[in-house]
Amino acid sequence: MEFQDHRYWLRTHPNCIVGKELVNWLIRNGHIATRAQAIAIGQAMVDGRWLDCVSHHDQLFRDEYALYRPLQSTEFSETPSPDSDSVNSVEGHSEPSWFKDIKFDDSDTEQIAEEGDDNLAKYLISDTGGQQLSISDAFIKESLFNRRVEEKSKELPFTPLGWHHNNLELLREENGEKQAMERLLSANHNHMMALLQQLLHSDSLSSSWRDIIVSLVCQVVQTVRPDVKNQDDDMDIRQFVHIKKIPGGKKFDSVVVNGFVCTKNIAHKKMNSCIKNPKILLLKCSIEYLYREETKFTCIDPIVLQEREFLKNYVQRIVDVRPTLVLVEKTVSRIAQDMLLEHGITLVINVKSQVLERISRMTQGDLVMSMDQLLTKPHLGTCHKFYMQIFQLPNEQTKTLMFFEGCPQHLGCTIKLRGGSDYELARVKEILIFMICVAYHSQLEISFLMDEFAMPPTLMQNPSFHSLIEGRGHEGAVQEQYGGGSIPWDPDIPPESLPCDDSSLLESRIVFEKGEQENKNLPQAVASVKHQEHSTTACPAGLPCAFFAPVPESLLPLPVDDQQDALGSELPESLQQTVVLQDPKSQIRAFRDPLQDDTGLYVTGEVTSSEDKRKTYSLAFKQELKDVILCISPVITFREPFLLTEKGMRCSTRDYFAEQVYWSPLLNKEFKEMENRRKKQLLRDLSGLQGMNGSIQAKSIQVLPSHELVSTRIAEHLGDSQSLGRMLADYRARGGRIQPKNSDPFAHSKDASSTSSGKSGSKNEGDEERGLILSDAVWSTKVDCLNPINHQRLCVLFSSSSAQSSNAPSACVSPWIVTMEFYGKNDLTLGIFLERYCFRPSYQCPSMFCDTPMVHHIRRFVHGQGCVQIILKELDSPVPGYQHTILTYSWCRICKQVTPVVALSNESWSMSFAKYLELRFYGHQYTRRANAEPCGHSIHHDYHQYFSYNQMVASFSYSPIRLLEVCVPLPKIFIKRQAPLKVSLLQDLKDFFQKVSQVYVAIDERLASLKTDTFS
Ligand SMILES: [Zn+2]
Ligand SMILES: [Zn+2]
Structure with a gap:
């Protein structure tokens, strides 16, 4: 076997071998018995980097016309050693780009102020509010080593879900645990319900959707759990919840399917379409015979035979791993399809790569990249049941869905959304997915606030009280159809009718847990007595979900209007800000x-x-x-x-x-009304169309009559006839016969208004029309600043500096603005931030000119009028018994109180770091809970929070900042024109005259002296 030049797709590759020939050679020389073994050997050589595939992009060994060249020894030595590889994977993997791309900027020579002396051992608060940088040893010893770590009550059953799944009864009275939890639950519940109401209202959706959404959201956040810590999952729960909208049906047909659903059908109707406990093989390649030697002329018959043989070999490989269901990303040759059918294997083809990945996650099956990889016996996925279901859509079409039901619950789920037109469901889907994120975060946030011993304020403002009332008028009629007042959480029910004390709160929950089963189809239930009872006390779909649980009246928020004003007057003198980071x-x-x-x-x-x-x-x-x-x-x-x-x-x-x-449309009533009308029109029209008979598509397309050129008899030469030439040009210019009709009902009314105004010529109508057009053209491009969707991010000015660095006094990382989207781009979990950027010993300053360890750096996040700074400290020894646990506690800088030391719960670990920063910036209303007299200072503004892990302690503290305003010169510069005074002019003239005469006198004298000198 020798390496030669081979041609592949018009290119000559020197010094190569052909995969197929290598297999032949191995068999011929008796090293092995089957081609499969030869492929395995070949793949091992590719994997071991002895061979490199030059004809294909992937490094797979193929038993076909694929070219492989030997790797040079130099290249071989370049392969990363396992050590460096693992280091890279720690640093490089899933590191947010804003840490990786942190730039170094030496042009910034601005002095970094208030770099304190490292030896300062006490917490000193300067008058300006700036703090010194180090953490005192004595303080750490006192707070961390000499105190026991608070354990959560032993009698609590261990749940992976932490605080929020503990029964309220089991929480201890001491430390204010129970009270804090009750307040948090009620605040979160009220907030979420109000937010949902607001979202539904702004999309003009019926508020009967609310109960459907609440019940779905509850089910999802109770089961689905991204495992960022151990499985490296995405931190965003929305990645694991798949929503499938199926127009038509009833709203309460919307359910959570425990598994995955996609729009797909099996390749052949004779194949088995319902399999219990299927063994699922996921192939990310095609099953077909690719004839490579296109440079030669050959007879077709042997190739056909060859193809059959080849595919038989492939199918045998599939059969060998014993799947009952095969999903293929690309195409499968007809011959192979028939062979698979004969073997009783169900086949699904052309599955999108994203869908394959989701199925791989949900069924826990390996994604097989190539046919050759099949030889390594991949792990097959499974679920409880695989089946197909056909749905009749309102427009007389059908939709076939493929269900993979019964997968591990925490991995994800699918929501089957029904009960409306496509337009309506699309709106609901958006709200639903947003609310899932809200509810999920709310669980994590409650855990975090419990961990840090925060106490929410007693009187909580319910900002959407107004929109709740407003929503009532609009939606009242719709609610009547659903039994009016019998719907739980109807805004028509005054809050007074809610249970008034704790015992009834708990009681109602117990009642409700019992009634869970019977209440599954609550919204359609008739208004029975029992139902009435539930309507005031129970959660909509009978879920024992703490978040949507009823709230004692004593905890209900009172609308505090003065609060805003009070806040306003608090504004510090130094508030001078030109750029608002929020938006x-x-x-x-x-x-x-x-x-x-x-x-x-x-x-x-x-x-x-x-x-x-x-x-x-x-x-x-x-x-x-x-x-x-x-x-x-x-x-x-x-x-x-x-x-x-x-x-x-x-x-x-x-x-x-x-x-x-x-x-914001909220600021412009006219536009808001118009938008509402438009949305309602869309909802009504589309559902009306579908309800009657026609499909929307038929209505939205118009077929124009055919062009006259088509029917004209052409007898002359094109150059001879001018009319023919014109006709042809016209035909070419017209475009196709199928034209989409404008399906937006509002477009017609606009046309109407423009024509009517043209006739009457009235000025008012003209203005109105102008407004309409402007609203469409200009306002559609603007960002609605009062839409919660546009506020799911935090902008911070991030910087890192050290007095000991060679960059000092410049910053190691010059201040730059990072936009962190909550649970999205640039965000990471609190736990990952701590572990990777605070406690990891190998983490170094991103500046290439800085060798100073991170311990001596100070990092700042500035937002609005505040700054959160992070200081690190290395201890001599780790906290005994808690080396591998993140411990947290807080210290009040005003009255020096310290909260108990607790281990950071899993939920707090998974909380968004951006949301943590937001709490520090805006959550000033939280105080501290404890048994000793709590100081009443803000836990997020006045307390320093410490996190410790192993030998490291990180301190997070908030301090107000002084904002300076940008001063720019006036757009116009005025120059005062003053006419000079006559006196000064005369004076100038006199001075000038004097000087001139002096010059002449001097010249005269000089000339006179010259004369005497020369001629004497
Ligand atoms: Zn540095
Ligand atoms: Zn205090």
Whole structure:
């Protein structure tokens, strides 16, 4: 066997062998008996990097015309050693890009202030609020070593779900555990219900969806559990919940399917379409014969025979691993399909790669990359039952769904969404997936707040009270159809009718757990007495879910209107901020020429001065901000952005922004009404169409009459006839005969209004029409600043510096803005942040000029008017018994109280780091709970929080910052023109005359002296 030049797809590859020939050679020389063994040997050589495949991109050994070249010894030595590989995988794998891409910028020479002396051993608070950097040894000894770690009550049954699944009764009274938990649960419950109501209302959806969504969300967040810690799952639960919308049916047909569902059918109808405990083989390749030697002419017959043989071999390989169901990403040759049918194997082809990956996760089966990999006996996936179901859609079409039911619950699930038109279900789907994220986070947040001994405030503002009332009027009629008041959690039921004390709260939950089964189909149930009882006390679908559990009246939030004002007056003097970080998109849009401002639209009535306009707008904004929910966590409220505050309206940079910096339909009643009408119209029209008979598609397409050129008899030459030439040009210019009709019902009314205004010529109508067009064209591109969906992110100014670094006094990582999307881009879990960027000894400063260990660095996250800084400290020895546990406790910098030391729960570990920062910035209302008299200071602002692991301690502390305003020169520079005085002019003239005569006198004298010198 020798290495030669071979051609592949017009390219010559030197020094290669052909895969098939190597197999032949191995067999011929009697080393092995079967081709399969030869392939295994070949693959081993490729895997061992002895051979490199040059004809294909993947490193697979093929028994066909595939070319392999030997790897050079130099290349061989380049292969990473296992050690370096593992290091890379720790650092490189799933590291968020903002840590990897941290740039070094030496042009920034700004002095980093307040770098403290490392030997400062006490916690000193300077007057400006800046803190020194080190953590005192004595303090650590006192707080960490000399105190026992708080254990959660022993009698609590161990649940992987932590705090929130513990029964309230089992929580201890001491440390205020029970009270805090009750308050958190009620706050979260109220907040989520209000948020859901707000979302449904803003999409003009019937509030009967609410109970459906609540029950689905409850089921999902109780079962699905991303395991970021051990399985390296995505931290976002939404990745594991799949929503399948099937138009038609009833709303309460929407259920959670424990498994995976996709729109697909089996390859052949004779194949078995219902398999119990299937053994699933997932193939990411095709099953077909690819004839490679296209350079030669050969007879077709042997090739056909060859193909059969080849596929028989492939199918045998599949049969050998004994699957009952095979899913293939690409195509499967007809011959192979028939062979698989003969073997009684069900086949599904052309499965999308994403779908394959999801099935692989849900059924725990290996993804097989090539036919050759089959020889390594891959692990087959399984589930309880595989079957197909056909759904009749309202438009007389059918939809075939493939179910993989009965997979491990925590891995994920599918929601089958029914009960509406496609448009309606799409809206509901968006809300549903958002609420799943909200409910999941809420579990984690409650765990975290319990871990850090936080106590929520007593009076909690329910910002959406207003929208609840508003929603009632609109949706009342719809609710009547569903039995009106008998629906649980109907806003019509006054909160007073809810149980008033703790005992009835617990009682109702017990009652409800019993009634769980019977209440599965609650929404359709008739209003019986029993039902009435449940309607006030129980969770919608009978789930013992703590979040949606009823709330004692004593815990119900009271609308506190004064709170906002109180907050407003608290504004520090130093509040000077031009750039509002909350809404980066509107920031970009905000930079517009004030001359081209189109904001006259917003102001109702005759307001003349721009200052008054701004004030009106700011007031409207504040009012809406108070009523709308933007944050998915309770207790957290956002203040209006700086440009809308008194100071902001008058600041010098204000003129550089548009009149309406922030936009929302909520701020423009006309547009809001129009939007609502449009949405309702869409909901009604589409469901009406489907309800009657026709499919929407038939209605939305128009077939034009055929062009006259088609029917014209062409007898002449094209150049001879001008009319023929014109006709042809026209035919070419027209496009196809099938034209989509404009299905947006609003488009027609717009046309109508424009024609009517054209006739009447009335000025008012013209204005209105202009508004309509503008609203469509301009406003559709704007970002709604009062939509909670647009607030699921946090912008922070991140920087890292060290006084001991060679970069000092510059920062190691210059301040730059990081946008962290909650549970999404640039976000990571609190646990990962701590383990990877605080406690990992191998983590180094990203600056290439810095050798200083991370312990001596200080990292800052700045947002709004605050800064969270992280300081590290290495201990002499780890906390005994807790080397591999993250411990946490907090210390009040005002009264020096310390909370008990506890181990960080799994849920807190999985919480979003961005949400943690948000709590530190905005969650100032939380205080500390404990048995000793609690100090009442803010746990997120006044307390330093410590996390320890092994020998490392990380301290997180909040401090207010002083914001400076950008000062720019005036857009116009005025130069005062002063006419010079006559006196000074005369004086100047006199001086000038004197100087001139002096010069002449001097010249005269010189000339006179010259004369005497020369001629004497
Ligand atoms: Zn550094
Ligand atoms: Zn305190």
